[in-house]
């Protein structure tokens with residue numbers, strides 16, 4: 001199998017891509033779009049990523065952001081640019097993003113409510129895809145389009161390559177579950193880039209993330225990732241109670257997870 005076929009084979013098994021394929025993940029975003037940052041993207045994580053991202057955007061005055069979500073990166077990045085286009089197909093996410101942009105008076109950001117594959121946009125200095133490569137099945141076409149749309153740089157970011165790190169691994173061992181396929185792993189992306197002869201630089205670093213879910217949300221997440229059997233539920237609950245820190249009705253965990261910025265360069 002060549003790397004492009006391997007990418008599609010991974011996506012065929014990926015829990016996250018299956019949700020994209022089913023309904024563009026809308027059933028998930030409908031539930032959590034308003035709480036996305038609180039649940040998935042705490043401020044200390046955002047700050048750590050921005051500190052690595054912003055120096056790479058020096059001199060950039062226009063940008064396209066793919067998969068902008070609720071605007072976690074859009075809003076701090078928009079302050080750097082004269083013009084910004086946020087591509088976001090999910091109606092729930094786009095609605096939250098629109099509200100956030102109005103509240104923060106970022107009128108120079110345009111939301112395109114389409115998938116990247118269909119969006120027809122004029123080029124910009126930079127194209128940024130934050131944590132969203134997992135939505136693409138035809139990765140070659142998506143990357144080619146990003147390179148064509150970017151006058152100077154394409155930045156692909158990802159935090160927590162495979163979800164949480166320690167706690168997921170221990171839960172998986174406890175439940176004797178197979179490793180779930182979530183985001184396409186970094187080595188696979190590297191193989192894809194190499195096979196397409198795309199020059200790139202990779203920065204690998206570690207950021208502290210905090211996940212703050214209710215008990216019900218933790219159980220739902222574990223159920224989805226590890227297909228927990230009914231007789232394993234008490235074991236899982238004991239484990240979560242032991243491992244997680246309880247705070248204001250939520251169960252939280254803080255971990256250092258790997259993060260990457262892959263920059264696709266223009267020159268050979």
Ligand SMILES: C[S@@+](CC[C@H](N)C(=O)[O-])C[C@H]1O[C@@H](n2cnc3c(N)ncnc32)[C@H](O)[C@@H]1O
Pocket residue numbers: 020024025029041066067068069070071072073087088089090093114115116117129130131132135
């Ligand atoms: C995990 S979220 C990432 C949000 C944000 N960029 C971040 O870093 O937190 C992935 C986003 O990609 C969007 N998305 C899904 N399919 C897409 C597609 N084909 N083109 C562009 N965006 C897509 C989803 O609706 C979702 O908002």
